[in-house]
Amino acid sequence: MTDPSFDPAPGTLALHGYPVSNYFNAARAALIEKGAAFTVVPTRAAQDDAFLAQSAMGKIPYLRTDEGCIAETVAILEYIEEAVPGVPLYPSDxxxxxxxxxxxxxxxxxxxxxxxxxxxxxxxxxxxxxxxxxxxxxxxxxxxxxxxxxxxxxxxxxxxxxxxxxxxxxxxxxxxxxxxxxxxxxxxxxxxxxxxxxxxxxxxxxxxxxxxxxxxxxFAAYLRDKAAAWHEPEPKDNAHA
Ligand SMILES: N[C@@H](CCC(=O)N[C@@H](CS)C(=O)NCC(=O)O)C(=O)O
Missing domain, CATH: 1.20.1050.10 (Glutathione S-transferase Yfyf (Class Pi); Chain A, domain 2)
Known part of the structure; x- marks a missing residue:
């Protein structure tokens, strides 16, 4: 979907993935909560060599940094915590x-x-x-x-x-x-x-x-595309879906 060699401006983190993924969404939310400067690069998982060079399991999300790419959401969260200044998202104790x-x-x-x-x-x-x-x-x-x-x-x-x-x-x-x-x-x-x-x-x-x-x-488009058995309930007040 996206050229995995996409090259953001130096110093800018780029989160690759797409918004149906709960893993991508957790990493994106962490970057937002931190107040990090980052871009989102719409990217689907793949198994070709170019993709595997960025994300060794061929999964999204992965985070592009100046030093290279990190995949696996827990590792991404740890990196964000240590490398990005901002409000701590792990307890100090x-x-x-x-x-x-x-x-x-x-x-x-x-x-x-x-x-x-x-x-x-x-x-x-x-x-x-x-x-x-x-x-x-x-x-x-x-x-x-x-x-x-x-x-x-x-x-x-x-x-x-x-x-x-x-x-x-x-x-x-x-x-x-x-x-x-x-x-x-x-x-x-x-x-x-x-x-x-x-x-x-x-x-x-x-x-x-x-x-x-x-x-x-x-997610609605994904469900339609896949002819999913699951149908979202009618939206209620104070519910997002
Ligand atoms: N353990 C990985 C799981 C990520 C994952 O399963 N991502 C899905 C999208 S939600 C994916 O890339 N699936 C493609 C595949 O498994 O080949 C993480 O923590 O990031």
């Missing part, structure tokens, strides 16, 4: 910082990845095997029980300050909630006390408004 990373890890490995295995039958016009549907649910439920021990959404997942854990979880749960509703008639957001209010609060952040303003039409 080592234990609390590790807790934030623990939350991100659980969300990525045991919520996002299993639910992603159901994307074909929910969002991509395919059919999910009953065995896959049955296998995913206990993994996600276990992860949400784990998160219930670790987070206290008041107002943010780890307390008073916004962290990368909020951003990563928000974009995962935003898409994951749809998969849970479609596949199980169940809710991620209702499985932890305060999580639905946290989600409603996160939706109103300026970074979320910017990111979701691009997500909503791009």
């Amino acid at each position: 080592a234990f609390e910082r590790a807790r934030a990373r623990q939350v991100i890890n659980i969300v990525q490995l045991y919520v996002e990845a299993p639910l992603r295995s159901l994307f074909p039958g929910v969002f991509m016009g395919g059919v999910n095997a009953p065995e896959t549907i049955a296998a995913v649910q206990p993994v996600v439920e276990r992860a949400m029980r784990a998160l219930a021990h670790l987070v206290r959404p008041n107002p943010f997942l780890l307390g008073a300050g916004l962290t990368h854990a909020d951003l990563f979880a928000f974009y995962t749960f935003d898409v994951g909630e749809r998969v849970m509703q479609f596949s199980y008639g169940a809710s991620l957001l209702d499985s932890i006390a305060g999580l639905r209010d946290w989600y409603a609060m996160m939706v109103t952040r300026p970074s979320s408004r910017t990111v979701l303003a691009d997500f909503t039409p791009a």
Whole structure:
């Protein structure tokens, strides 16, 4: 879609990806929250050599820096945290910082990845095997029980300050909630006390408004293009989709 060798002005970060991706959206939100100077380069995942030279797994997002490209969202978030001045998005206390990373890890490995295995039958016009549907649910439920021990959404997942854990979880749960509703008639957001209010609060952040303003039409077009089984509910007051 985009020349992977795209060369931004020196000193400008360029985030490659597209707004249907929850990973891209989490990285973009982190850059916005930091107040970073960056450009967005619309880019689809690919497996050709030129793309793999930028993103070794052939996935988006990746972040172009003056020194080269970084892929894998957690690595991008760590880079942003260390290289971009601005409001800290990890706690300064080592234990609390590790807790934030623990939350991100659980969300990525045991919520996002299993639910992603159901994307074909929910969002991509395919059919999910009953065995896959049955296998995913206990993994996600276990992860949400784990998160219930670790987070206290008041107002943010780890307390008073916004962290990368909020951003990563928000974009995962935003898409994951749809998969849970479609596949199980169940809710991620209702499985932890305060999580639905946290989600409603996160939706109103300026970074979320910017990111979701691009997500909503791009996701609608994606669903149409794929003849997805999932249909977005009618918009309600205070809901973005
Ligand atoms: N672990 C990667 C996952 C990123 C990912 O799965 N991106 C999707 C788009 S949401 C992608 O590039 N898919 C193409 C592929 O898997 O080949 C990360 O943290 O960034």
